[in-house]
Structures are given as C-alpha cells and as structure tokens.
Amino acid sequence: MDFKSIFSRKTKSSNIATQRLKLILTQDRFDVSEDSMKKLQFELTEVLAKYFEFTMNSVSMSLKREGNSYVLMADFPYQESSKLR
C-alpha cells in the first residue's frame, strides 16, 4: 500500500459513512449508551489482558445480525509474540 492510497482511503466519505454506521447500529441494536459500550469493552479487555498481550486501542466490538438474532463480535488483535500467560 503506497502513501497515496493510505491518504485517499482516509478521506473517502463512503468509508467514513460505513464506519459511523457500524458504530451507530451497534449502539441501536444493543440499545445502550456509548459510555456503557466503552465500559463493557474496557472490562472485557481487562479480563483478556490477564492472558494475552494486545493494545487497548486496537480493540473493536460490534453486534452482527445473523438470521433472527444478533451475534456480539469483538476483535482483539492478537500479537504474535504474546503467549498465554
């Protein structure tokens, strides 16, 4: 990926829209405030951090529709160097 594509990806309004939507819909579907979401994310991260190494700000959570129900998707990017403690 060259510098130009990184730069243009950042500025494309469609990508901003998609990211905003994912966040809005996760909150709508959960029916919780952004604060509660952040708190949940923080506490989950705290538990996992006892066992794995990862950077807090790389964690993301969303609620995905699967048929008639929702699945909580949480991404905790795992660092290759980290081992189960």
Place this chain on the structure above:
Amino acid sequence: MGKVIVITSGKGGVGKTTSTANIGTALALLGKTVVIIDADVGLRNLDVVMGLESRVVFTSMDVIEKKCDLEKALVKDRRVEDLMLLAASQRNRKDDIKPEQMQDICERLKVEYDFVLIDSPAGIEQGFHNAAAGAEEAIIITTPDVSAIRDADRIIGLLQNQDINPISLILNRLSPTLVKKGNMISKNDVLDILNIDLLGIVPEDEGVIASTNRGVPLVHNDGSPGAEAYMRIARRMTGQRVPIPEMREDNFFSNILNWFSRK
C-alpha cells in the same frame, strides 16, 4: 394462494411508493394477478404515482366500514391485465384502522390474487404496524446513505420480531460513479451491515421523475436502467433465477447512448 408482501423502509422518501408501483406493474406484465394496497392513510400517494387518482371512488376505509364490497373498491389499471389498486382514505388518520382489519383485507385478497403488495407509510408507528399486520414477507427499500440504512436496520428488527420471513432488500438509487469515487456506500458494505438477502439494485435513474410526473410507472417504458432493474426484481419474485448484474459506471459513451434514448 397468493403472497402478501409489505414494502417498507422506516425513512421516508427512499422510494417505497415508486417501488410498489413498479414492482406491481412489472409482476402484472409478467402475467401475474396483482393488488397493490396503499397503507399510507391520510397521506395517500400510490394512486397518483400510478396515474389512477381520477378513478378512485372507494378506499380501504369504505371496505372496513362496510360501505362497499372489497372487489368494488379495487381500481383496475387499464394498461395491463390483472393489476388492481386499493387506495387509502385521505380523510382519515392512520390509527382509524386496526391491524386486524388490514389483516382481514389481505387474507381475502390473497385467495384471489398471486401477489398482494402493501405500500407502507414511513415511520414505525401505527401506520407501519397496520401495513405489516397482514404481511407474511417484507421488502425493505433503502438508499445507500447513513440515515436510510440506520432506519432500515430498525425496521428489519421490528419485522423479525413479528416473524415476517423472508425479509429481502432493494438498494435504491445507487450511483456506480459515486461509489467508484468513494462518495457513496457500496452494495457490499450495505449488505455487510444489514446482513439480509439482496432482492435487487435499482440504479439512480432520472426517468423516475418524469414517470411520476406522467403517472406512468417506469416499467411501461422498456430500456431505462430503472425499468430493467424493476423487471429483474419482479422476475426474481416469481421464482426465476435472474443474476444481479454489476452496475456499470456512467461514462462518455453511455451518456451519449442515454441522450439518444431519451424521450
């Protein structure tokens, strides 16, 4: 026994009525028997988009109040065989009708017709619940923008709670040129977010405005991108396997072609 399908969106102005008019007409052109119902009591528009406003005598309210028979309230579209409109009352309000009454009308119509399409009002209040009450299936209309997709998501949740299945999606007013430029949410992103089956994509087509002006649904004029998209959608609804084509961008050549095919 026919199918009762509600066409809905949550947000207003995304093309529910235009889609109902075109899909209804397209199904009739394919030889199906069809009734389209305007469920937007107090703000009816389907009759106008269909160009049938001068022939509406009775409405669903008159049927409910037993002022006339159901068959008598149906307005026949003379341009195609077996296409009927049941208009909404303009004088009443949305909560003057109860869900059971809509359900009863749908039950009676689906015995006689292959497809009963219900044009839902915008919103998630009583009018929407009435429109969905008699439906077994739903078509969600959305445009590729943040607010329409957000509202569509809300509506999908509500319909799933009512055991309406299947729920499929029409992505309306997609502009391949804007998607390519990165200024419009792409088909794949919409599907990834909403995660329901895609029934079809209708490209942005300025012919829609002229067709509404005339009161002649787009599908009566072959060849426009919107008309072809609605015909493909109708074919899929009759069980034919019609692939969803990748949308082509506008370019110099297609612009010239469009210019020549303009009426």
